[in-house]
Amino acid sequence: MLRHFNGNKVIKIIYDIIVWLSLVLIDILYLSLIVVQWEGLVPPYEYTIVNPIVNAVLLFILVFVLKYFDFGATLMALGIVSIIAYVLFLIWVVVTYDQGYNNYEYIPFGTGYINMAAAMGQAFSIQSFFIPVLKKNKNPKRHGFYVLIAYVFGTIAYYYIAYMGSVGILHRDYVAASGVQVTIEGFFPTGAW
Amino acid sequence: MTVVAMVNGMIGGLILVLPIMALNAGYIFTLIVIAITGFLSWYSCFLCVEHC
Numbered sequence: 567m568l569r570h571f572n573g574n575k576v577i578k579i580i581y582d583i584i585v586w587l588s589l590v591l592i593d594i595l596y597l598s599l600i601v602v603q604w605e606g607l608v609p610p611y612e613y614t615i616v617n618p619i620v621n622a623v624l625l626f627i628l629v630f631v632l633k634y635f636d637f638g639a640t641l642m643a644l645g646i647v648s649i650i651a652y653v654l655f656l657i658w659v660v661v662t663y664d665q666g667y668n669n670y671e672y673i674p675f676g677t678g679y680i681n682m683a684a685a686m687g688q689a690f691s692i693q694s695f696f697i698p699v700l701k702k703n704k705n706p707k708r709h710g711f712y713v714l715i716a717y718v719f720g721t722i723a724y725y726y727i728a729y730m731g732s733v734g735i736l737h738r739d740y741v742a743a744s745g746v747q748v749t750i751e752g753f754f755p756t757g758a759w
Numbered sequence: 760m761t762v763v764a765m766v767n768g769m770i771g772g773l774i775l776v777l778p779i780m781a782l783n784a785g786y787i788f789t790l791i792v793i794a795i796t797g798f799l800s801w802y803s804c805f806l807c808v809e810h811c
Contacts (some may be wrong), residue, residue, distance in 0.1 A: 570810065599772065645767040652774055670782060678783025683792045685780060689773040690800035693807065696765050700808070703761040710808045716765035717801040721793060723770055724777065728789050731778020749775040 589694065597622065649723065656727065659734030667739045672732060690720065 571577040601618050605611060632641060696716075700709045731750060738753045781789040 646763050649767060649770050649774075672782065673785045674787040676783050676785035676788060678780055679785065679788040679792055682780045682784040682789070683796060685773055685776065686792055686796035687800070689771070689777075690769060690797050692765055692769045692800075693804060695768055696804060697807065697811065699761060699764045699768070700811075706811075709811070710805060712761050713765070713804050713808055714801065716762045716769065717797055717804070719762065719766045720769045721797045723766070724793050724797070725790075727774050727777050728781035728793065729786070732782045732786070732789075735778055735782065750778050751775060 592694070597625070600625075653723075653726065656730040656734060660730050663734045663737055665738045667737050669739065670736050672736055686724070689724065690717070692716070 568575065568578060571581065597618065600621050601613070604617050604621065605613055631637075696713065700706075700712065703709065703712065735750060735753045740752050784792060
């Protein structure tokens with residue numbers, strides 16, 4: 567292992583700390599996203615201190631259970647169901663795309679490509695978790711092939727979502743209460759569909 | 760299952776923002792940006808696999 571660090575243990579420790587810090591920051595980000603999701607699901611439909619505490623405790627227990635049963639990689643695969651649901655949702659979005667609004671124009675060269683590149687850099691990133699997933703597979707000679715296939719499927723999925731989603735919202739009205747919200751949910755208010 | 764787990768881990772909350780980003784970036788830029796970022800990310804993973 568140390569040969570990757572020129573045999574220097576100090577460099578390896580610094581590397582490990584940096585990786586650990588990056589994971590802590592990602593944990594904070596994802597916990598905050600989970601808290602926001604629960605705010606919309608349970609009364610009083612606003613932030614309370616109970617929300618992050620309960621989520622943190624339950625997630626901590628879940629992590630130990632998954633680790634004990636070595637079930638993490640398998641559980642990750644089950645999450646594909648939500649992606650398939652979103653893909654089906656986009657079909658409906660495109661089929662019903664013409665809502666009579668013309669607030670947007672689909673141009674070949676826009677100004678948002680830098681923001682998109684920054685986001686896509688994160689979107690494609692699997693470096694923080696893919697090694698444990700590969701280790702579960704007992705055919706190490708094909709690991710490189712599996713990673714390639716995962717990226718091919720990922721790229722196709724992102725193209726599909728980008729183009730189907732763009733066309734689908736082109737003739738819809740953006741109804742977000744504030745300008746801060748910039749997700750596709752802003753085009754589909756609760757109770758309107 | 761391995762590929763599915765990696766794809767699911769890759770595709771996250773960004774899918775809610777991606778249509779609006781693609782609309783702002785333009786359809787040609789979308790094509791280019793996704794291809795380049797995908798290739799660079801795959802290559803860094805490829806290097807990791809080679810050193811495992």
